[in-house]
Amino acid sequence: MDKAIDQNSGELPGGDEGPAPALRLKGLHKVFADNTAVDHVDLVVPRGSFFGLVGPNGAGKTTALSMAVGLLRPDEGRSEVFGVDVWSDPVQAKSLMGVLPDGLAMPERLTGRELLTFIGQLRGIADDVLARRTQDLLNVMELNDAERTLVVDYSTGMRKKIGLATALLHGPRLLVLDEPFEAVDPVSAAALKAILGRFVASGGSVILSSHVMPLVEQLCDTVAVMAKGRLVAAGPLDEVRGDGSLEETFVRLVGVEAGAWEELSWLAS
Numbered sequence: 001m002d003k004a005i006d007q008n009s010g011e012l013p014g015g016d017e018g019p020a021p022a023l024r025l026k027g028l029h030k031v032f033a034d035n036t037a038v039d040h041v042d043l044v045v046p047r048g049s050f051f052g053l054v055g056p057n058g059a060g061k062t063t064a065l066s067m068a069v070g071l072l073r074p075d076e077g078r079s080e081v082f083g084v085d086v087w088s089d090p091v092q093a094k095s096l097m098g099v100l101p102d103g104l105a106m107p108e109r110l111t112g113r114e115l116l117t118f119i120g121q122l123r124g125i126a127d128d129v130l131a132r133r134t135q136d137l138l139n140v141m142e143l144n145d146a147e148r149t150l151v152v153d154y155s156t157g158m159r160k161k162i163g164l165a166t167a168l169l170h171g172p173r174l175l176v177l178d179e180p181f182e183a184v185d186p187v188s189a190a191a192l193k194a195i196l197g198r199f200v201a202s203g204g205s206v207i208l209s210s211h212v213m214p215l216v217e218q219l220c221d222t223v224a225v226m227a228k229g230r231l232v233a234a235g236p237l238d239e240v241r242g243d244g245s246l247e248e249t250f251v252r253l254v255g256v257e258a259g260a261w262e263e264l265s266w267l268a269s
């Protein structure tokens with residue numbers, strides 16, 4: 001371990017460059033067969049930011065985030081969480097972040113409480129602390145009523161909430177969430193938004209991917225737009241969207257190619 005980090009604040013010792021950002025991607029690159037999924041991506045997610053990563057289907061968001069958190073090994077490049085290299089120091093890096101991957105696989109024959117207890121024990125959290133945090137998270141996620149329900153029988157929204165609870169259990173300083181609102185009903189979405197808002201207000205950092213532009217505009221202060229494996233824009237929300245909406249900017253940056261609709265002319269006949 002070559003860097004001392006305060007486990008509570010995630011602070012690195014100050015230096016000429018100031019504290020390290022929550023997440024820094026340097027030249028991340030991944031090719032599947034002959035398909036370049038992520039093409040030398042550089043990205044900085046500032047501390048304390050609520051960061052939205054947007055892009056059309058197949059843009060490379062999941063691949064980039066999977067490499068960023070240590071789930072998929074990059075062909076080239078590196079990822080640092082608060083200055084800690086995710087691939088050379090995975091234990092420390094993973095202690096600083098909570099991850100909600102796309103299509104999260106969980107031990108499903110457990111209740112929500114059992115799942116949190118199991119994950120907490122794997123993380124080495126003391127029994128009394130774990131019991132308190134588990135109860136707090138079940139309360140906040142409104143999953144107490146599901147006390148005897150197995151995760152396999154959870155709805156999609158409940159799965160997202162218990163997945164987020166497992167990501168929060170060890171008190172991370174950065175949350176990396178791949179499509180956290182996908183297929184989540186408005187009531188559960190409101191609860192998730194409130195939880196994430198409180199996390200950022202208390203000094204945490206969030207990066208999430210989403211297709212839902214109004215949601216990203218509502219939640220995020222910083223955004224990046226990805227298309228065909230590359231970043232085509234990144235910065236404060238107001239700078240990226242300019243005078244229009246994020247949706248307009250998104251369509252302009254990655255838009256439908258001219259003439260594409262003409263191929264469906266038979267639809268109007």
Ligand SMILES: Nc1ncnc2c1ncn2[C@@H]1O[C@H](COP(=O)(O)OP(=O)(O)OP(=O)(O)O)[C@@H](O)[C@H]1O
Nearest residue numbers: 032035036037055056057058059060061062063064
């Ligand atoms: N395991 C894999 N093997 C082969 N190709 C893959 C694999 N994972 C992703 N790809 C390809 O890499 C490209 C980027 O996919 P990725 O899932 O990262 O995009 P995305 O932006 O997350 O898309 P979506 O919004 O639809 O989830 C796509 O062309 C996809 O087909």
